[in-house]
Amino acid sequence: MSGVQGYDPRTGEPFGEPVPVTSDAEVDALARAAEAAFPSWSTLPGAERAELLDGLADALDAESGPLVETADRETALGVPRLTTELKRTTNQLRLFAGVLREGSYVEAVLDGADPDIIPPRPELRRVLRPLGPVAVFSASNFPFAFSVAGGDTASALAAGCPVVVKSHSAHPSTARETARVVASVLPAGVFGIVYGTQAGVALVKHPAVRAVGFTGSTGGGRALFDLASSRPDPIPFYGELGSVNPAVVLPAAASARGAEIAAGFAGSLVMGVGQFCTNPGLLFAPTALVPALAEAVSASAGGAMLNERMRDSYRSGTEDLAASGLASLVAEGTAPEAGWTAAPKLFTVPVEVFEENRERLTEEHFGPAGVVVTYDDPARVLALLPSLPGTLTGTVHADPEEHGLAAQAAEALRGVAGRIIFNAWPTGVAVAWGMHHGGPWPATTNPLHTSVGATSIRRWLAPVTYQSWPDELLPPELQSGNPLGIPRRVDGVLGTR
Amino acid sequence: MSGVQGYDPRTGEPFGEPVPVTSDAEVDALARAAEAAFPSWSTLPGAERAELLDGLADALDAESGPLVETADRETALGVPRLTTELKRTTNQLRLFAGVLREGSYVEAVLDGADPDIIPPRPELRRVLRPLGPVAVFSASNFPFAFSVAGGDTASALAAGCPVVVKSHSAHPSTARETARVVASVLPAGVFGIVYGTQAGVALVKHPAVRAVGFTGSTGGGRALFDLASSRPDPIPFYGELGSVNPAVVLPAAASARGAEIAAGFAGSLVMGVGQFCTNPGLLFAPTALVPALAEAVSASAGGAMLNERMRDSYRSGTEDLAASGLASLVAEGTAPEAGWTAAPKLFTVPVEVFEENRERLTEEHFGPAGVVVTYDDPARVLALLPSLPGTLTGTVHADPEEHGLAAQAAEALRGVAGRIIFNAWPTGVAVAWGMHHGGPWPATTNPLHTSVGATSIRRWLAPVTYQSWPDELLPPELQSGNPLGIPRRVDGVLGTR
Numbered sequence: 001m002s003g004v005q006g007y008d009p010r011t012g013e014p015f016g017e018p019v020p021v022t023s024d025a026e027v028d029a030l031a032r033a034a035e036a037a038f039p040s041w042s043t044l045p046g047a048e049r050a051e052l053l054d055g056l057a058d059a060l061d062a063e064s065g066p067l068v069e070t071a072d073r074e075t076a077l078g079v080p081r082l083t084t085e086l087k088r089t090t091n092q093l094r095l096f097a098g099v100l101r102e103g104s105y106v107e108a109v110l111d112g113a114d115p116d117i118i119p120p121r122p123e124l125r126r127v128l129r130p131l132g133p134v135a136v137f138s139a140s141n142f143p144f145a146f147s148v149a150g151g152d153t154a155s156a157l158a159a160g161c162p163v164v165v166k167s168h169s170a171h172p173s174t175a176r177e178t179a180r181v182v183a184s185v186l187p188a189g190v191f192g193i194v195y196g197t198q199a200g201v202a203l204v205k206h207p208a209v210r211a212v213g214f215t216g217s218t219g220g221g222r223a224l225f226d227l228a229s230s231r232p233d234p235i236p237f238y239g240e241l242g243s244v245n246p247a248v249v250l251p252a253a254a255s256a257r258g259a260e261i262a263a264g265f266a267g268s269l270v271m272g273v274g275q276f277c278t279n280p281g282l283l284f285a286p287t288a289l290v291p292a293l294a295e296a297v298s299a300s301a302g303g304a305m306l307n308e309r310m311r312d313s314y315r316s317g318t319e320d321l322a323a324s325g326l327a328s329l330v331a332e333g334t335a336p337e338a339g340w341t342a343a344p345k346l347f348t349v350p351v352e353v354f355e356e357n358r359e360r361l362t363e364e365h366f367g368p369a370g371v372v373v374t375y376d377d378p379a380r381v382l383a384l385l386p387s388l389p390g391t392l393t394g395t396v397h398a399d400p401e402e403h404g405l406a407a408q409a410a411e412a413l414r415g416v417a418g419r420i421i422f423n424a425w426p427t428g429v430a431v432a433w434g435m436h437h438g439g440p441w442p443a444t445t446n447p448l449h450t451s452v453g454a455t456s457i458r459r460w461l462a463p464v465t466y467q468s469w470p471d472e473l474l475p476p477e478l479q480s481g482n483p484l485g486i487p488r489r490v491d492g493v494l495g496t497r
Numbered sequence: 498m499s500g501v502q503g504y505d506p507r508t509g510e511p512f513g514e515p516v517p518v519t520s521d522a523e524v525d526a527l528a529r530a531a532e533a534a535f536p537s538w539s540t541l542p543g544a545e546r547a548e549l550l551d552g553l554a555d556a557l558d559a560e561s562g563p564l565v566e567t568a569d570r571e572t573a574l575g576v577p578r579l580t581t582e583l584k585r586t587t588n589q590l591r592l593f594a595g596v597l598r599e600g601s602y603v604e605a606v607l608d609g610a611d612p613d614i615i616p617p618r619p620e621l622r623r624v625l626r627p628l629g630p631v632a633v634f635s636a637s638n639f640p641f642a643f644s645v646a647g648g649d650t651a652s653a654l655a656a657g658c659p660v661v662v663k664s665h666s667a668h669p670s671t672a673r674e675t676a677r678v679v680a681s682v683l684p685a686g687v688f689g690i691v692y693g694t695q696a697g698v699a700l701v702k703h704p705a706v707r708a709v710g711f712t713g714s715t716g717g718g719r720a721l722f723d724l725a726s727s728r729p730d731p732i733p734f735y736g737e738l739g740s741v742n743p744a745v746v747l748p749a750a751a752s753a754r755g756a757e758i759a760a761g762f763a764g765s766l767v768m769g770v771g772q773f774c775t776n777p778g779l780l781f782a783p784t785a786l787v788p789a790l791a792e793a794v795s796a797s798a799g800g801a802m803l804n805e806r807m808r809d810s811y812r813s814g815t816e817d818l819a820a821s822g823l824a825s826l827v828a829e830g831t832a833p834e835a836g837w838t839a840a841p842k843l844f845t846v847p848v849e850v851f852e853e854n855r856e857r858l859t860e861e862h863f864g865p866a867g868v869v870v871t872y873d874d875p876a877r878v879l880a881l882l883p884s885l886p887g888t889l890t891g892t893v894h895a896d897p898e899e900h901g902l903a904a905q906a907a908e909a910l911r912g913v914a915g916r917i918i919f920n921a922w923p924t925g926v927a928v929a930w931g932m933h934h935g936g937p938w939p940a941t942t943n944p945l946h947t948s949v950g951a952t953s954i955r956r957w958l959a960p961v962t963y964q965s966w967p968d969e970l971l972p973p974e975l976q977s978g979n980p981l982g983i984p985r986r987v988d989g990v991l992g993t994r
Contacts, residue, residue, distance in 0.1 A: 043908075087615040104991055109952075111931035118584040122921060124931030126952075129911055131944065229726040233887075233938040236945065390730075407970045410963070411540075414626055419962040422970075424619065433989050434608035434621030436962035441730040447628065447959040448733065455606075455623075455960070462944040463952070465916040465933035466907070473904045473919075487991045492930050494601055494984045494991060 021196030030192035034133035034162035037189030103486025130160030132210030152213030159460035247395035266296035268425035274368030302335035314367035390440030393426035518693030527689035531630035531659035534686030600983030627657030629707030649710030656957035744892035763793035765922035771865030799832035811864035887937030890923035
């Protein structure tokens, strides 16, 4: 039987034992087990699912040391970053536990009967119910927060959906060790994990699977989206794909605090060797800011990338860009000699050239590479923002005197970006009620949904309306006395009746 | 230039002048006009869009006489039903106006900064924004409520999205006259209409169109869903397709009020010549109830169907079913001789035969045909409910002594049906906050959404989060003082802060 072998990116040497790939028969057994676990998991009171999510968070925190050590060997992301990432992952589980206890996530609606309107209204009570077993494809660049016990898994479990994870091939040992902790806390069948590309395909096509979450490349995500959409019974596919994350530095901000902006940009660009989906790969800046930007990137350090393929496509992508003659390489940072390392690179291109070569120049180069589009007239930049490809974030740097321009930039960005940032940088995605980590294609496969934050749970829930049922036969969320004390909409009015 | 010709189903003769089909160039111009109108329509304050929706409702009511007359000639649905349907359509517009004024539909969320948690949280403010121009495919069977000014159009306009309607070929004059009223009320570009199959295809593929609403057949809906999903930039496609709407009559209810149940069933089955998406085509009933059901259906009257193709497929579908030997034709109602008429038909099949031929026996026969699955042991019925195809509605008739069984039936139905009805019938879809008119495939292409009711507006909205923006640059929905006074979630708590 073949296996998924992990590697140490700092040396390029194998790390750990290969993890056996999952056969189609094993995928089927896991999906069927998830289906069998669905009735009990989906009807467990939210407060009890919350207890289990809290327990899972505690169990992962208790294993933080060995989990982080394994992840660091397989990803080279460093112990401090990975320690923080695991804490972020467990805090995410605790946020969802809180969401379950608060209870408004089921969006309960109670309408009294009204026989006199047209059409007449019977008594209607609406609530959200979980969809069924969910497949989650984990990401390479966040071995905890977007992987086995990451946001997709946590939100689906919170919703009441069993989860089968397709682990990422770049960190099989981290996946297996995390899965062991998850499985030890949850009831049998509620969680499963598979290894290998074919197992992922089998999962998306499996009749028991009712929805898919995915974080990864545009190519891989599109292939799986097409698979999910072309099933005899199409299922929702929530993919977070590529993003260039445009940032605009307006003229007065560039003049007033050029060095600070340049340092902030370079820090955001090279963080985690640029392997963030919110990496600011496209910067619109006054021509005068280029020297400061180049200085900051020259002074920055790269490092080992997550795997050899990524390093290779970073190299070939940035070399092709330099060779294209469209953009000029103006700065390069440092990188260690050994391992699958990459150095930060900064390119510039005048806005006039960008306008004519938009498609080529908005290709994402996953890694610490940035393209600065230089401009003299901000109106020219504002005019082209709405035609940028869909993106997770858009950033504006402005001084108080140019708030009018900043508001125009926000208006221009809001049709293409999921999150619009003022005088800060896009890397770092808070886990909160107000977070939106999504955006129009190709940022995601569905602009209505987020993969981070409290509202990400909505992806795994569908409405059901009960018409004229006796009160005692209704789910507690919908009973007249509101026994769970949750926020509800009663006769059109939001409240806690 | 070819045209779309309407017909009078009562005679089979042409009605009215053919309406010219829309060329690809005209489709492009309408989609571009919608795109051009988007910035102003989407940023018009909700209260002002509400005024226009109310104005549109009043304008349609004022034209009720001639609109209903035309629709009756093209659909044969009758003046009383069509008068009510138009009123339902205008009340729907008024409901959405109310939703805009209440303001919670934008789901505003305000989170304060918290630098101490992991990961640190900046100030985040989330709101829903309209997607962009929407294509709406209108239905044959509701020439007002699911057509030019119907639910998809009304909800998309309410959301702030311009709409281009693909009219249904069965009622071109009704569509054109309704479109004239709509266009007279709305700003230029906010509403357009196209005619002809190819124009619909061009619309779904048009780069300016950001989402599609559809009500119609499973085959037609699937083809357009595939088109939307295979675009270079896939767009959301909300299709309401076929549905068999299973109903279960439990034994004590059948004994206690068999005649009443039989009359209610037959009434729901033949209403509008069975041309409702919520038509109860599949009834599970004790064997003893069959004579009463047969009597009620024999006494019922059919009528002219909407068009010749529908009448033909009703005939061939029900004849094939009778010829299959799987089900027995036990009753047939009456129908007028002239025109494209169809008579109600009732079939029976023992539950044992149904279990072995589920796929064949859950095919929808659009029209007044019902299949009664006869049973002696209700446990057998409960066991097969979860494996039924996705459906808009599921119905349970129960007497107080069998409430336990009824609750089990509801639990079994909630994974397959969008609305679960107690001791009533599924036809008649109220327009309300609590309505869910949706369900798993093939009832719809996306189980998360409804095409009727206040929450149908959610289909046309996507989130955007503002991070750390100065208060005065934010949309009013997100400003600290809550100038619009709308319900919001502030620091995790729902309220009106």
